[in-house]
Amino acid sequence: MNRKVEQGDATRAQLVAAGVxxxxxxxxxxxxxxxxVRRAGVTRGALYHHFADKERLFEACHAEVQKDLYARCAAAASAAPRDHAAQIDAGAQAFLDSCLEPQVQRILLREGPLVLGRERSLRFDDPYCxxxxxxxxxxxxxxxGLLPAEHAEPMAHALYGALDQAGNVIAAAADPAAERERMGKAIADLIAALLRANGPRPGS
Incomplete structure (x- = not known):
């Protein structure tokens, strides 16, 4: 990678960090x-070289926060016992932990749907969602055999919707840490109940 490209990447990273x-x-x-640009320590020209407008910069900031959240959820799920319910719950609990953080609360939960459009959150094509x-x-x-194959995608939508709502409740709570504990228990029970209800019946 040549020096000019490295400098460009560094400038873009500074803008995204300042934006977040x-x-x-x-x-x-x-x-x-x-x-x-003041926070990033770059010129206005540098901003518009990398991003067409403030909305495009926000989109890059949203992607950066989402990528970090994805990595934490994936790591938590991978570290859990090799049990489907435990792995799904571990990822979900990591998601709820992140909902205590200002950048997740404001950029992902509150303003992402308003600035970028709610329909974006309904798709699976974002690699870091x-x-x-x-x-x-x-x-x-x-x-x-823990659930019918045709239920996997609808259940992913339903569980993500529950997590998104739980995150918003945590963010708006007078005591976010206490609310996170309540929501964590409810989500764990929900995951266990969904897999239990959809699993094989005794004797089947």
Whole structure:
């Protein structure tokens, strides 16, 4: 990689880091491009070289936060015992832990759907959407007979919707840590109940 490309990548990373910090603190509408370039220590020209407008920068910040969240959920699921319910729950609990963080609360949960469009959150084509992890885990559970194969994708939507709502409740709570504990127990029970209800019947 030549020096010019390295410098360009470094500048882009500085802009994204500044954007994540400011959007998490002040929101999309409350953050100006002037503040972003000042925080990043770059010129306005550098901003518009990498991003067409503030919305495109927000999209890159959203992707960065989402990528980090995906990695944490995947790592938690991989570290869990080789049991489908335990792995799905471990990933879900990592998701809920992240919902205590300002950048997840504001950029992913609150403002992402408003700035980028709610329909984006309903698709599986984003490589770092945690919904993809849920679908993969449920497809694996279906292969082992824990649920009908045709239920894997609808259940991924349903569970992700429950996690998204739980995250918003945590973010809005007067005591987020206490609410996270309550939501964690409810989500664990929900996952166990869904797999138990859809699993093979005794004697089948």
């Amino acid at each position: 910090a400011l959007f998490a603190e002040r929101g999309f509408a409350g953050t100006s491009t002037t503040e972003i 945690s919904r993809r992890l849920l679908r993969a885990a449920l497809v694996a559970a279906a292969r082992d």
